[in-house]
Amino acid sequence: MESEILLIGIVSMLFLALGVIFFVVLYQRRVIAHQLELKTINQQKELELIQASIQSEEAERMRIASELHDDVGATLASARLFLYKDKNAVFDESVINQSKELLDESISKIRNISHKLQPATLQHLGLELSLQSFIETIDRSGKISVKHTPVNHLPRVAANIELSVYRISQELITNIIKHATATIISVETNATNNHISLLFTHNGLGLTQIEYEEQIYKKGSTGLKNIVNRVKSIDATLQFYKSEDSSFATELIIPISSKNKLSNGND
Amino acid sequence: MNLKFTTINDLIRYTSIFAPMISIIWGTKKQYSLLWFYAITGLLFDVLISIFLIHDPIKKPIANIFILVEFVFISAFYINQLKNNKKLLRTIAGIVILFELITIGLDVENNLLKFNSITAALYCLIYVLYAILGFYQIISEHRTVFLERSSFFWVNVSWIIYASGVLFLLLYDKYFNDHNKLVIVKLWPIQCIFNVLKYVFLTFAFRAKEE
Numbered sequence: 001m002e003s004e005i006l007l008i009g010i011v012s013m014l015f016l017a018l019g020v021i022f023f024v025v026l027y028q029r030r031v032i033a034h035q036l037e038l039k040t041i042n043q044q045k046e047l048e049l050i051q052a053s054i055q056s057e058e059a060e061r062m063r064i065a066s067e068l069h070d071d072v073g074a075t076l077a078s079a080r081l082f083l084y085k086d087k088n089a090v091f092d093e094s095v096i097n098q099s100k101e102l103l104d105e106s107i108s109k110i111r112n113i114s115h116k117l118q119p120a121t122l123q124h125l126g127l128e129l130s131l132q133s134f135i136e137t138i139d140r141s142g143k144i145s146v147k148h149t150p151v152n153h154l155p156r157v158a159a160n161i162e163l164s165v166y167r168i169s170q171e172l173i174t175n176i177i178k179h180a181t182a183t184i185i186s187v188e189t190n191a192t193n194n195h196i197s198l199l200f201t202h203n204g205l206g207l208t209q210i211e212y213e214e215q216i217y218k219k220g221s222t223g224l225k226n227i228v229n230r231v232k233s234i235d236a237t238l239q240f241y242k243s244e245d246s247s248f249a250t251e252l253i254i255p256i257s258s259k260n261k262l263s264n265g266n267d
Numbered sequence: 268m269n270l271k272f273t274t275i276n277d278l279i280r281y282t283s284i285f286a287p288m289i290s291i292i293w294g295t296k297k298q299y300s301l302l303w304f305y306a307i308t309g310l311l312f313d314v315l316i317s318i319f320l321i322h323d324p325i326k327k328p329i330a331n332i333f334i335l336v337e338f339v340f341i342s343a344f345y346i347n348q349l350k351n352n353k354k355l356l357r358t359i360a361g362i363v364i365l366f367e368l369i370t371i372g373l374d375v376e377n378n379l380l381k382f383n384s385i386t387a388a389l390y391c392l393i394y395v396l397y398a399i400l401g402f403y404q405i406i407s408e409h410r411t412v413f414l415e416r417s418s419f420f421w422v423n424v425s426w427i428i429y430a431s432g433v434l435f436l437l438l439y440d441k442y443f444n445d446h447n448k449l450v451i452v453k454l455w456p457i458q459c460i461f462n463v464l465k466y467v468f469l470t471f472a473f474r475a476k477e478e
Contacts, residue, residue: 002443002446003450003454006435006436006450006454009438010432010434010457013431013432013434017427017428017430017432020398020402020427021402021424024405024406024414025414028405028406028411028414031406
């Protein structure tokens with residue numbers, strides 16, 4: 001009887017120990033499953049971002065191809081027609097003048113396409129002036145009021161960073177015009193030793209951070225996914241929030257290392 | 268029948284004595300680790316105890332010294348492994364060792380000559396605590412993905428199984444020695460089985476490739 005009590009004690013303790021081990025193993029398996037699930041979600045997100053990037057690249061190629069074919073191609077074809085219409089008419093001054101005009105038009109169209117691909121101002125004048133120029137162009141359209149407020153002059157940074165920030169700004173402003181039904185947009189640019197920040201504020205119906213994160217997981221939203229890709233590529237952060245005065249704001253913060261900094265904004 | 272019983276008991280006892288050999292030989296990868304030295308110490312003490320099996324005045328002090336040495340080894344290992352509460356663990360281990368030394372010091376003759384099973388049971392409780400803290404560290408750190416590949420996991424398994432298995436035996440050892448010695452004689456092979464299991468799991472710990 002006494003030995004049985006002792007045996008019961010031993011077996012009970014052993015069951016408790018096995019219970020602890022079982023719990024640890026089970027808990028760890030749940031953690032692994034959870035980690036795998038997170039990994040799958042992240043991979044899916046990465047895939048969507050890559051797809052969005054490819055889609056947007058393809059769309060851009062299609063746009064350039066159609067502009068070259070339908071616009072520049074047609075103008076150049078007209079010029080060719082003028083020049084080949086009559087061999088004797090080659091020396092006709094009016095034909096030469098019309099051909100010249102068509103060629104000038106073609107050159108101007110090619111310049112426009114090139115400017116859209118890589119803004120010349122960005123390379124020569126830097127991010128701040130390019131943004132200013134872009135903002136003024138939109139403001140001049142009269143459909144919406146866009147104001148630029150430079151708090152500090154932006155320094156010149158690596159070309160890829162400047163291009164990414166310029167494209168993100170373009171996309172954000174275009175999105176506000178397209179979707180937010182805003183009438184006033186304010187863009188504030190600022191720079192410190194370690195980072196550049198851009199604050200886009202508007203009086204329309206914008207996104208909060210949660211809505212933004214939901215949107216980037218949804219199918220479509222190619223523009224936002226491109227923004228995410230560009231933000232990632234320059235290690236920047238993008239925050240969407242609603243201000244106290246009910247206006248919506250988007251803040252883009254780009255860390256700048258000394259390696260990426262080319263000069264001070266005042267240069 | 269009685270002969271058979273004795274033969275099985277002897278087989279278990281000798282397996283238990285030489286069980287540390289599994290860890291020592293298979294654990295050469297972690298040759299100079301604390302637990303590898305513990306296995307060597309375990310083997311030496313088990314051999315010594317078996318040599319003086321019928322000489323209680325020699326065997327019991329050796330067993331008492333071993334449980335203290337074992338406690339020092341295991342405490343040192345866990346204090347080194349457990350990142351949080353190091354100070355608390357050191358204090359607990361220090362108090363327990365000091366308590367045992369004082370109680371031995373008060374009555375050297377009696378305390379050394381009798382197997383100090385209560386202290387051994389107390390140590391087992393502390394090993395269970397160490398193992399639970401070890402498991403807690405593993406699951407809270409999220410660093411170990413596959414538990415069977417974690418050396419620390421197997422060390423914890425080894426100690427929680429061994430200490431839980433022998434706790435009640437040690438706790439009632441004194442009582443049954445005074446009242447019904449046959450119960451302890453009959454059930455002591457259980458301690459040997461858990462001792463073998465302990466070294467088998469320790470061998471897994473030695474063989475585990477850290478992630």
